[in-house]
Amino acid sequence: MPRNVREVALFGAHCDDIAMGVGGTLLTLSAACPNLRVRAFVLSGGDTPREIEENHALRALCPGADVMVRVLDIPDGRAPGYWEGIKIALQSFRYHTEPDVVFAPQRADAHQDHRLLAEMVPTVFRDHLVLGYEILKWEADTPATAVYHPLTRDVAAEKARVLLKHYPSQTDHDWFDEESFLGLSRLRGVQCRYPHAEAFVLEKAVVRFGGQGA
Template sequence: MIELRTSKLSEVAVLGAHCDDIAIGLGGTLLMLSSAHPRLRVHAFVLSGSDSRREIEERHALAALCPGAELEFTILDIPDGHAPAYWDPIKSGLEGFRRSCEPDVVFAPHRGDAHQDHRLLAELVPTVFRDHLVLGYEILKWEADTPRPTIYHPLTRTVAEEKARLLMKHYPSQTSHDWFDEEAFFGLSRLRGVQSRQVHAEAFTLDKATIRFGRN
């Protein structure tokens, strides 16, 4: 596989529609970034769950997935499943979040996600982070909306196992869903690993980017 490499990261933004989206989509990547970049600043933005049990789960989960990182949270109270009806407050919330950080890379849901909340957030993020590298992550669920990714981030088996373990530990409110189990998360990361000639991986979509070719 041909590799693209970034320079050292100091700040990233991670955005989700619901508490657990970020952990599902890039929990392994966060574990590896936090290990590789000490004192990484992670700015998290979530549309729904403010002042609820779900917010508590989210804060504990991201703290476990970002050991040693400086975490900052913005969690709104948009009703789950009704994001399109709250376009104005979501756009305003995103604009305020954008002014609070200057990330090296932005992670958000991918544009082809079948869930209306995820899809709306995916569509709005590039209108706010206009000059940033935006990578779209996938959220495993029952809808058949699995994307055709263009970017893969390799994970070790240990990291893939730890991600799955932490998801089950920190999101007890979600374990009643028939798709929310360690086997499912581990299976997806193994599939993405096969596709990128790695053991495990997380996959992302990329709408556009520029590239600079080095000189010999």
């Protein structure tokens, strides 16, 4: 990840995807990077209580940051049928952000909305570091991850607290609880020798050795 992160772009198919996948990383970045700009794009939930939940949660995860959130009204579970409209909206969003890092779902996600967004984002953000986050859910699609962002115990606990506080519409799901959130982050922490972590699938990275440009 770049040492000096000034702006991040976040993509989620549903309100709460971003917070589950990258919430601890956002807490860490916001604390480490003064004046961080956060630009978020979500496919579904527009003009519903879920949009309000998303705005409150992302602001809680990015204290002190300049946060802008755009939430579309694509029907949940129907994103492939709205391919053209989503692509146009993504291209429009691209003109309003120049991120150092892009966080999006990962291509092997079993949910069609997540997967479509994962495939589209790199076609719009072609020259950026794109990290595919994992989304906790009932499908057995836990990815093989290559990139880890360590979290302290306090950050992992704060992420779980924000999720439970700001997404009351999701608490009826049997997997949406503190044990699940901390269990996954603890597992990823074990894999990188830290108390907790968030893990990512690497979409593409450009590596320069010796300080030489192209």
